[in-house]
Amino acid sequence: MAQVSIGSLGDFADGELTRVEADGTALCVVRVGDRVHAICDDCPHAEASLSEGDFLADDMAVECPLHGSAFNVETGEPDCPPATEAVRVYPVTVEGDDVLVDV
Amino acid sequence: MGIALIAGAGMAGRACALTLRRVGWDGEIVLVGDEVTHPYDRPPLSKSVIVGTADMDKVVKPAPETYAQDRIDLRLGTRVEAVDAAARTAALSDGTSVAWDAFVLATGCAPRQLPIPGLERAHRITRMDEALALQALLAQGPQRLAIIGGGFIGMEAATAAVAHGHTATVLEAAPEPMARPLGREVAAHVLRWAQARGVDVRAGVAVESVAEAGVVLAGGEEVPADIVIAAVGQAPRLELAEALGCEIADGGVRVDAGLCTSVEGVWAIGDIAAFPSPWADEERIRVEHAAVAIGHGQVAAERIALGEGLYEDLPTFWSDQGDLTLNVVGVPRPDDEIVWRGDTETPACTAFYVRDGRMRAAMSVGDMKTLRGVRKLFAAGVEPPPAVLADPDTDLAALAAAG
Numbered sequence: 170m171a172q173v174s175i176g177s178l179g180d181f182a183d184g185e186l187t188r189v190e191a192d193g194t195a196l197c198v199v200r201v202g203d204r205v206h207a208i209c210d211d212c213p214h215a216e217a218s219l220s221e222g223d224f225l226a227d228d229m230a231v232e233c234p235l236h237g238s239a240f241n242v243e244t245g246e247p248d249c250p251p252a253t254e255a256v257r258v259y260p261v262t263v264e265g266d267d268v269l270v271d272v
Numbered sequence: 273m274g275i276a277l278i279a280g281a282g283m284a285g286r287a288c289a290l291t292l293r294r295v296g297w298d299g300e301i302v303l304v305g306d307e308v309t310h311p312y313d314r315p316p317l318s319k320s321v322i323v324g325t326a327d328m329d330k331v332v333k334p335a336p337e338t339y340a341q342d343r344i345d346l347r348l349g350t351r352v353e354a355v356d357a358a359a360r361t362a363a364l365s366d367g368t369s370v371a372w373d374a375f376v377l378a379t380g381c382a383p384r385q386l387p388i389p390g391l392e393r394a395h396r397i398t399r400m401d402e403a404l405a406l407q408a409l410l411a412q413g414p415q416r417l418a419i420i421g422g423g424f425i426g427m428e429a430a431t432a433a434v435a436h437g438h439t440a441t442v443l444e445a446a447p448e449p450m451a452r453p454l455g456r457e458v459a460a461h462v463l464r465w466a467q468a469r470g471v472d473v474r475a476g477v478a479v480e481s482v483a484e485a486g487v488v489l490a491g492g493e494e495v496p497a498d499i500v501i502a503a504v505g506q507a508p509r510l511e512l513a514e515a516l517g518c519e520i521a522d523g524g525v526r527v528d529a530g531l532c533t534s535v536e537g538v539w540a541i542g543d544i545a546a547f548p549s550p551w552a553d554e555e556r557i558r559v560e561h562a563a564v565a566i567g568h569g570q571v572a573a574e575r576i577a578l579g580e581g582l583y584e585d586l587p588t589f590w591s592d593q594g595d596l597t598l599n600v601v602g603v604p605r606p607d608d609e610i611v612w613r614g615d616t617e618t619p620a621c622t623a624f625y626v627r628d629g630r631m632r633a634a635m636s637v638g639d640m641k642t643l644r645g646v647r648k649l650f651a652a653g654v655e656p657p658p659a660v661l662a663d664p665d666t667d668l669a670a671l672a673a674a675g
């Protein structure tokens with residue numbers, strides 16, 4: 170795994186989904202307060218880009234824009250069908266202002 | 273433990289085999305499928321596969337080596353030919369015989385055969401090999417398609433083809449396509465949205481025959497086409513269930529909430545299963561949708577391995593028609609009363625299916641927030657009156673949380 174900088178904390182608005190390319194991997198990134206979460210942007214179910222969906226703050230989950238499965242940003246698990254597989258979760262560390270992802 | 277034999281390596285059979293190992297079944301797992309492709313997701317066939325945009329690693333999954341790793345004896349291109357309930361044996365087309373302890377029927381549906389002369393000229397798209405054959409033709413350049421049957425599969429194929437530079441005419445016998453699953457009122461709206469995207473739909477027409485140059489309608493009119501697709505529905509494959517002596521109900525194999533048939537040691541899952549559901553009024557329902565097939569496969573595996581598990585999920589399904597994605601939560605019936613929320617001129621509205629004053633299902637194209645609220649209402653057992661549902665200002669998730 171390589172640690173890749175994907176920008177500074179200020180680049181990410183709280184609770185908003187952003188698509189980021191890190192080392193050839195498309196990520197769906199969301200900042201919640203001082204923490205940042207990154208999951209694979211490609212929905213495991215079909216052909217949606219998760220960053221085009223919504224962040225559900227109460228559930229800490231990203232809702233797929235196509236069929237509505239919502240993936241927990243910490244575990245990757247979907248909460249309802251049609252998705253049945255978890256989305257890959259990428260560890261993120263914030264060093265000072267720098268946001269680093271293990272991809 | 274012993275041997276679990278699964279007949280049919282489709283969406284339900286695959287889920288059952290993989291789950292058996294995950295929940296600790298240590299016996300043999302024999303997964304027999306008559307298709308040559310490794311198990312795959314069927315829904316993309318009529319959508320991304322025919323137009324060549326599918327990521328095949330995401331369609332054919334899990335990776336083929338998974339079966340060996342999980343010690344699943346996957347027999348592709350092989351049929352379960354005969355089965356004996358008393359002796360607990362099955363004869364396969366590869367010449368072997370399997371002595372089973374648990375037998376899982378996951379044989380899915382076969383395309384309906386209609387007595388239309390020339391129908392054998394038409395393409396089918398219910399199997400991977402068929403969808404790839406059509407993909408090869410569509411890759412040759414713009415084609416004129418005539419699609420017989422305006423169900424979900426026909427409408428999906430039409431919208432996908434039109435979005436990729438082909439033309440498509442859908443020929444449907446009923447007054448509106450998709451009226452059987454969606455009801456006429458909702459189907460009429462969906463039809464308008466699809467037409468606005470360039471799909472030509474001829475509803476209320478009878479197909480007389482399929483000829484070299486296209487489709488001939490009753491009365492003699494010819495709909496010219498380079499490619500004809502038959503998407504005229506399907507029916508459960510029940511031969512093995514009948515041979516086992518399983519009770520048949522509602523056109524499918526009658527099972528209990530643990531997917532067990534009337535014959536001990538025999539389960540039935542997916543499209544062929546007529547199962548009890550807490551979400552339906554009917555004693556049993558049969559559902560031809562992917563999420564149900566997967567859920568059935570998982571529950572049957574738990575039953576077989578652990579002796580516990582009930583299938584009680586809220587049925588849901590989707591249909592991608594170009595940039596229109598229909599999402600349905602619950603069990604709609606065609607004669608339900610429809611209550612709308614939001615502007616019905618746009619796909620961002622939601623249709624609630626109401627029966628005896630209670631909401632039983634919801635369909636929306638663009639309003640994921642409302643559908644999420646509906647799921648939460650169902651889960652919490654909260655039943656707001658239809659007028660409250662219809663008000664776009666009510667927060668359904670908050671109503672569910674308030675109990």
Ligand SMILES: Cc1cc2nc3c(=O)[nH]c(=O)nc-3n(C[C@H](O)[C@H](O)[C@H](O)COP(=O)(O)OP(=O)(O)OC[C@H]3O[C@@H](n4cnc5c(N)ncnc54)[C@H](O)[C@@H]3O)c2cc1C
Pocket residue numbers: 279280281282283284285304305306307314315316317318350351352353378379380381397398399425509512541542543544559560561562563565588589590591592
């Ligand atoms: C083109 C298409 C598009 C669809 N789109 C959607 C959608 O958008 N959303 C949705 O929710 N659902 C959709 N569905 C429905 C969904 O795919 C099915 O509900 C699901 O595949 C059912 O799973 P199953 O395992 O019961 O049957 P299947 O997946 O059909 O698998 C049954 C398998 O058993 C094999 N078989 C049969 N008899 C034997 C035998 N004797 N021996 C060995 N093998 C045998 C068959 O060849 C087949 O491979 C679609 C279906 C099709 C065909």
Ligand code: FES
Pocket residue numbers: 212213214215216217233234235236237238251252
């Ligand atoms: S593509 Fe994401 S849930 Fe279907």
